[in-house]
Amino acid sequence: MDKNINVLVLAYLGDSIYEIYIREYLIKKGIAKVNDLQKEAIKYVSAKQQCNYLKEMLANNFFNEEEKNIIMRARNHKGSSHPKNTDIVTYKYATGLEALIGYLYLNNNKSRIDDIMKYIIGDEECMYMEKR
Numbered sequence: 001m002d003k004n005i006n007v008l009v010l011a012y013l014g015d016s017i018y019e020i021y022i023r024e025y026l027i028k029k030g031i032a033k034v035n036d037l038q039k040e041a042i043k044y045v046s047a048k049q050q051c052n053y054l055k056e057m058l059a060n061n062f063f064n065e066e067e068k069n070i071i072m073r074a075r076n077h078k079g080s081s082h083p084k085n086t087d088i089v090t091y092k093y094a095t096g097l098e099a100l101i102g103y104l105y106l107n108n109n110k111s112r113i114d115d116i117m118k119y120i121i122g123d124e125e126c127m128y129m130e131k132r
Contacts, residue, residue: 005106007074007099014102019045021117044120047086050094053120062119067100067112074099 022044031037043049057063075096104113
């Protein structure tokens with residue numbers, strides 16, 4: 001895959017993949033009501049939480065150089081707007097995480113996405129891509 005693909009496009013895809021992991025994980029945990037699913041999902045999918053996860057993973061040297069380059073390209077990308085409910089720095093970190101997931105998905109590196117999501121979720125059992 002072209003390493004110069006627009007990082008916002010990667011983040012757009014990565015956001016979807018991330019959401020699928022989280023939603024499947026919560027459903028498999030036995031949460032059966034949509035309102036409850038939404039409340040639990042926010043603990044994982046908000047820009048603030050994604051930013052926190054990414055910063056922790058960076059501090060723990062979780063990523064290799066190639067992955068860090070994708071994250072930094074997305075984080076430093078100029079010209080992206082951000083939602084009114086979060087600050088620009090938080091949003092850019094969240095975008096970095098999503099871009100990395102999109103990049104890994106397009107490169108068919110689903111096992112690495114599983115590693116990232118296991119770190120975030122903290123649960124070895126419920127992974128979306130392992131069964132596909």
